[in-house]
Amino acid sequence: MKKINLIFSVFFLIFQIQFLQAQEIPRIPINTVVERVQKYLGVYPVEKIHLHFDKPYYAVGDTLWFKTYLYTNQLEYQPSKIAYVDIINGRDSLIQTLRIPLKNNGGEGYYVLDPQVIKQDNYRFRAYTKWMMNFSVDYLYNKIITVGDAINKKLGSEVSYVTEGNKTNATIQFRDRGGALLARKKITWEAIDGWDPFDKGKGETDDLGRANISFSAKEKELFKKGRLIVKIDGETSMVGDFPLKNALTEYDVQFFPEGGDLLAGVDKRVAFKAIDSHGKGVRVKGKIINSKKATVVEFEDFGLGMGYTHFAPAANETYKAVVTINGQERTYDLPAVKTEGINLAIKTVANDAVQVEIITNDTYLDKIQNQPFYIFGQMNGHLIYGAQVTVKNASSVVNVPIQDLPNGVMQFTLMTAQGKAISERLVFYDYAENLAIQIKTDKSAYKKKDKVVLDIANLTSEKAATNLSISVIDEAKTPFDEHQENTILSNLLLTSDLTGFIEKPNYYFDEKVTNRKDALDALLLTQGFRRFSYDDLVAEKYPKIDAEFLPEQGIKLSGTLRLNTGRTYPNGGLLLSIPARAIKKDTYTDNNGRFAFENLNFPDSVKVTINARSNDNYRNIVINMDQSFFPAVDENNPYKANDILNIDKEMSNYLANSKNEFRTSILIDEVTVTADRKVQRTSKEFSALTGLSMADHRIEGDRLSGCNVLTMCLNTMLTGVTYDANTLKYYLTRSYNQGSRVPVQFFLNGMPIDENTLNSINPTEVEAIEIFTRDDLGTVSRLYQNDGVVSIITKKEKPKGPRMTLAQIEAMLPKSNVIDLFPLGYIKERKFYAPKYETDAQKATNDYRTTIYWNPTVELDDNGKATLDFYNADGNGKYKVVVEGLDSTGRIGRTVYHYNVN
Numbered sequence: 086m087k088k089i090n091l092i093f094s095v096f097f098l099i100f101q102i103q104f105l106q107a108q109e110i111p112r113i114p115i116n117t118v119v120e121r122v123q124k125y126l127g128v129y130p131v132e133k134i135h136l137h138f139d140k141p142y143y144a145v146g147d148t149l150w151f152k153t154y155l156y157t158n159q160l161e162y163q164p165s166k167i168a169y170v171d172i173i174n175g176r177d178s179l180i181q182t183l184r185i186p187l188k189n190n191g192g193e194g195y196y197v198l199d200p201q202v203i204k205q206d207n208y209r210f211r212a213y214t215k216w217m218m219n220f221s222v223d224y225l226y227n228k229i230i231t232v233g234d235a236i237n238k239k240l241g242s243e244v245s246y247v248t249e250g251n252k253t254n255a256t257i258q259f260r261d262r263g264g265a266l267l268a269r270k271k272i273t274w275e276a277i278d279g280w281d282p283f284d285k286g287k288g289e290t291d292d293l294g295r296a297n298i299s300f301s302a303k304e305k306e307l308f309k310k311g312r313l314i315v316k317i318d319g320e321t322s323m324v325g326d327f328p329l330k331n332a333l334t335e336y337d338v339q340f341f342p343e344g345g346d347l348l349a350g351v352d353k354r355v356a357f358k359a360i361d362s363h364g365k366g367v368r369v370k371g372k373i374i375n376s377k378k379a380t381v382v383e384f385e386d387f388g389l390g391m392g393y394t395h396f397a398p399a400a401n402e403t404y405k406a407v408v409t410i411n412g413q414e415r416t417y418d419l420p421a422v423k424t425e426g427i428n429l430a431i432k433t434v435a436n437d438a439v440q441v442e443i444i445t446n447d448t449y450l451d452k453i454q455n456q457p458f459y460i461f462g463q464m465n466g467h468l469i470y471g472a473q474v475t476v477k478n479a480s481s482v483v484n485v486p487i488q489d490l491p492n493g494v495m496q497f498t499l500m501t502a503q504g505k506a507i508s509e510r511l512v513f514y515d516y517a518e519n520l521a522i523q524i525k526t527d528k529s530a531y532k533k534k535d536k537v538v539l540d541i542a543n544l545t546s547e548k549a550a551t552n553l554s555i556s557v558i559d560e561a562k563t564p565f566d567e568h569q570e571n572t573i574l575s576n577l578l579l580t581s582d583l584t585g586f587i588e589k590p591n592y593y594f595d596e597k598v599t600n601r602k603d604a605l606d607a608l609l610l611t612q613g614f615r616r617f618s619y620d621d622l623v624a625e626k627y628p629k630i631d632a633e634f635l636p637e638q639g640i641k642l643s644g645t646l647r648l649n650t651g652r653t654y655p656n657g658g659l660l661l662s663i664p665a666r667a668i669k670k671d672t673y674t675d676n677n678g679r680f681a682f683e684n685l686n687f688p689d690s691v692k693v694t695i696n697a698r699s700n701d702n703y704r705n706i707v708i709n710m711d712q713s714f715f716p717a718v719d720e721n722n723p724y725k726a727n728d729i730l731n732i733d734k735e736m737s738n739y740l741a742n743s744k745n746e747f748r749t750s751i752l753i754d755e756v757t758v759t760a761d762r763k764v765q766r767t768s769k770e771f772s773a774l775t776g777l778s779m780a781d782h783r784i785e786g787d788r789l790s791g792c793n794v795l796t797m798c799l800n801t802m803l804t805g806v807t808y809d810a811n812t813l814k815y816y817l818t819r820s821y822n823q824g825s826r827v828p829v830q831f832f833l834n835g836m837p838i839d840e841n842t843l844n845s846i847n848p849t850e851v852e853a854i855e856i857f858t859r860d861d862l863g864t865v866s867r868l869y870q871n872d873g874v875v876s877i878i879t880k881k882e883k884p885k886g887p888r889m890t891l892a893q894i895e896a897m898l899p900k901s902n903v904i905d906l907f908p909l910g911y912i913k914e915r916k917f918y919a920p921k922y923e924t925d926a927q928k929a930t931n932d933y934r935t936t937i938y939w940n941p942t943v944e945l946d947d948n949g950k951a952t953l954d955f956y957n958a959d960g961n962g963k964y965k966v967v968v969e970g971l972d973s974t975g976r977i978g979r980t981v982y983h984y985n986v987n
Contacts, residue, residue, distance in 0.1 A: 113504045115459055115473045125622050130159035131466035133581045134212040134226040135573050137969045139556040139939045141565040144743035145200050145234040152554035152941040153185045153192040156577045158466040165214035165636040173209040177720040178781040179804045186911045191552040193941040195915055205234035207728040216636045222719050223584040229727040233736040235744040240323040241733045246332035253302040253332045258295045266294035271318035276300045278307040281863055308333050314861055331730045333362035336410050338417045341611045344428025344508045347420050349400035350446045353430050356393040356610035364586045364726040366390025371408030387600050389588055391607040398422045425449040429499045429510040436516035437488040441497050443481045450479050459500040465493050492517045494582045504623035511609035520978025521545045522968050530985040533959050534922040543949030553943040553970035561962030562742050562935045568592040572979050573969040584613035586723030639684035644710040646678045653678025658699045665691040689910040697902045707901040712801045720819045746933035768855050768876040771835020776864030780855035788907050789848040796843050805858050817873040830871035852880045922956045932958040957986050
C-alpha cells in the first residue's frame with residue numbers, strides 16, 4: 086500500500102492540456118485555484134465512522150454488540166481517539182449516547198436492550214467523532230436497527246393502509262401476547278400530528294381480530310410525522326401506535342442529465358430516479374416524448390428505480406416522460422433544453438485511467454474556443470488531478486491517469502477561468518485491491534453444539550497491521566436481505582461520501598448482480614455529493630472550525646475559575662479526583678482563569694470531583710464548567726425509509742426464539758426480598774399530568790449535584806429541548822428546527838410554573854426531571870397552548886427531626902468551590918459470553934442463541950493468520966460468518982462465509 090500513501094500525500098502534477106492554443110489569460114491562474122483547494126484539503130482531514138453489528142436486528146432483552154471503525158484520509162495527523170454512538174428511538178428522541186475509546190482506529194461497543202427502557206421500535210444508531218461535527222450532519226454514520234419485543238409487549242398487530250381519494254383506510258389485526266386473535270373488541274382511535282388529533286373515532290374488531298379505520302387524508306403533510314393511536318377498550322396496556330407516513334402512496338420521478346444540463350444537439354446519458362413517498366425506489370418503465378407526442382426513446386430502470394438512457398435533445402423543443410409505476414401511467418417534465426452550454430461526461434473507466442469527456446454544442450463552441458477551462462479531480466478529500474484546457478472540438482477527451490489509487494468515489498469538476506464550477510460528474514473506481522480476507526473452518530458441516538475451529542488469513546499482496554471483527558450468527562433464525570446491509574465496503578467507499586438515502590447499498594457490491602456497475606453509475610448520476618464547494622474554496626471561504634470539535638485524544642474536562650464577583654481567577658489551583666479509579670490530577674488556571682484536565686480515562690457514570698479549596702479566599706471562588714456539545718437530532722434523516730412497519734410479522738420467527746431464550750436465561754427461583762424498596766416518584770402522581778404517556782426522557786436528581794443554579798444544567802441536560810437565549814424560552818428541538826416558537830410548559834410537582842421560577846428551585850431538592858415530547862390525548866397542550874412538557878419532581882419531605890446545627894446546614898448547601906460531576910465516560914468493558922460444550926451435562930442444556938460468536942478484536946500473527954474456536958448452538962441450518970476490517974494503510978475488506986449445522 087506504499088503507492089497509495091504516496092499518492093495521498095503528494096499532489097499530482099498540474100497538466101497543461103491544450104487542444105487549441107489559448108488566447109486569453111485566465112482571471113484566476115490554475116496554480117492559485119490549486120493552492121486554495123489544497124489549503125482546504127490539507128487542513129481539513131476527512132474522518133468516517135463505520136459500525137459492524139453482530140446481527141441485523143434484535144429483541145428486547147438482547148445485548149447488541151458492535152465494533153467501531155474510524156477511517157481517515159490523512160496519515161500525517163493525530164486522528165480522533167474517541168467516537169460517539171447515539172441511540173435514537175422512532176420518535177427522534179435521544180435514548181443514550183455512548184463514548185467509545187478508539188485504539189488503532191477501532192473500538193468495542195455494546196448496548197443492553199433493557200426491557201425497562203427499550204420497547205419495540207425502529208432505533209437509529211448514529212455515530213461520529215467530535216471532528217465530524219464541524220461539517221454537515223449528512224456525513225454522520227446512520228443505521229436503522231429494528232428491535233422487537235417478546236417480553237413486555239401485550240399487544241401484537243399488523244397494519245396495512247389503502248388511500249382512496251380524501252380518505253385513508255387502515256386495516257389492523259390485533260392479537261394478544263400469546264398470539265390469540267382479539268375478536269369482537271371495542272376500540273377507540275385517534276389520528277394525531279404531534280400533540281393534536283386531526284381525526285378520531287370508535288369501532289370494533291371482527292371475528293378475525295381486524296379493525297377497519299377510515300380517516301381524513303386531505304392534508305398529506307400531517308401524515309409525515311403523524312401517528313395512529315388505537316386503544317382496546319378496557320385494556321389500558323393494549324395500545325397500538327402506528328406511524329402514518331406509511332399511508333402515503335405518492336411517487337416522484339426525476340431526471341438528471343449527465344454533467345447537469347440537457348444540451349441541444351448533444352447525445353449523452355440522461356439518468357432517472359423513481360421513488361415513493363418514503364424515498365425508496367420503485368420499478369419504472371416509460372418513454373420520452375417530444376412536444377408532438379412522438380416517442381424519442383424508451384427506458385426501464387436497472388433494479389432500484391434508477392437507470393439511464395441516451396438521447397440528443399433538439400433546440401427549442403420540450404420533452405416529457407410518460408412512465409408506468411405499479412400499473413398507473415404518469416407524466417413528468419424533463420429539464421428545459423439549453424441551446425448553449427458545456428458539460429463533463431465519462432467515456433470509459435479502466436484500471437489505469439478515466440476518460441473524461443468535455444462536451445458542448447456547435448453553437449457554443451465558437452464562443453469558447455479561445456477561453457481556458459479547468460478540470461479538477463478529487464477523491465476522498467485529496468486532489469488527484471488538475472488541468473487547464475482549451476476546447477477545440479465539440480467533444481474533447483481528457484485521459485486522467487489513476488493507476489494505484491484506492492477504491493472509492495471520484496468527483497470530476499469543470500470550472501471556468503473565473504473560478505466558478507459549472508459541471509460535475511461522479512464515478513466509482515473499483516480496480517484497486519481491497520483487504521483480502523479468507524475464512525476456513527475445519528469442517529463444512531457440523532452438529533448442534535459441536536466445536537468449530539475457524540481460520541482467518543490475510544491474503545492481501547502486501548500485508549500491513551490489520552484490525553478485524555467477526556460475527557457468527559444462526560442465519561435460519563435471523564434471515565436478512567444481504568443487499569440491505571451497509572457493509573464496511575459500501576459505507577466507507579460509497580454511502581459516506583453521498584448525501585441522502587441509499588437503498589440497499591450492498592446491492593452495488595454484490596458480484597452476483599450482473600448489472601451492478603451500470604446501477605452504481607445510475608446512482609452516482611442521481612445522488613448528491615457536497616463535502617465542499619469549489620466556488621467557496623476559490624473564494625477562500627473555508628469552514629469554521631470550533632475549538633471544541635478538534636480531534637479528541639482523550640476525555641477533557643475544562644472550565645473557568647472566577648470570583649463570585651464575576652472576575653476571572655488567574656493562577657488558581659484545582660484538584661480533580663475520581664475515587665472509583667484512584668485518579669488524582671491537579672492543574673492551574675491561565676491568565677484568563679481557564680483550566681483543563683486532559684487525557685482522562687474513566688468509565689461512564691462515575692463520580693468526578695473538582696476542588697478549588699486550596700486557593701486563598703476560596704470561599705469566594707466559583708468553578709464554572711464548560712458545556713459539552715453534541716449534534717442535534719436531525720428528525721428528517723432519510724434513513725428512516727428503512728423502518729419496518731409490521732415488526733411483529735417481519736420478526737415473528739426471531740421473536741418466538743427470543744421468548745424461549747428469555748425464559749431459559751432470565752427466570753430464576755423464587756426468592757424473598759427483605760430490603761426496603763425505593764419508590765420512584767413520577768409525574769403520574771400529579772392529576773394535571775396523568776393524561777401524558779410514558780416520559781420520553783428522565784433525568785435523575787443526582788446528576789444535578791454540580792449545578793449552582795438549576796438552569797446551569799437545564800440548558801444542556803434537557804434531551805430533545807433547545808434553549809433560546811434571545812427569547813429566554815425552551816422549545817422542543819424538533820419543532821424549533823422547523824421554525825416553531827411554541828415553548829414547552831414547565832411543571833413543578835404537577836403545578837405549572839414559568840421560566841423565571843426555575844432558579845428558585847434548589848437543585849439538591851430535585852428527585853427527577855421528566856421530559857414529554859408528545860401529548861397523545863392533548864390534555865395538557867390544549868389547556869396551556871404548549872409544545873412539550875418538562876416536569877420537575879422534588880424529593881418528599883422527611884419527617885421533622887431535631888434542629889440542625891449551622892454546620893449541618895452549611896454542609897447541605899451546594900458548594901461553588903467544590904463540584905461533583907457525573908460526566909459522560911467511556912463505555913464500560915464487557916466481554917461476549919461464548920459457552921463451551923465439552924461434557925454431556927453441558928450439552929443437555931437448551932441453547933437458543935442467535936449470535937453464536939462475536940469477537941470485535943481479532944489479532945493476526947506476523948503471517949497474517951489467526952485461529953479461533955467456539956461452539957454451535959441448538960439451531961439447525963446455515964450459520965453465517967462475517968468478517969470486516971481495515972488495515973493501517975487504508976485497505977478495507979469484508980468476507981462472508983457459510984457452514985451447515987445438522
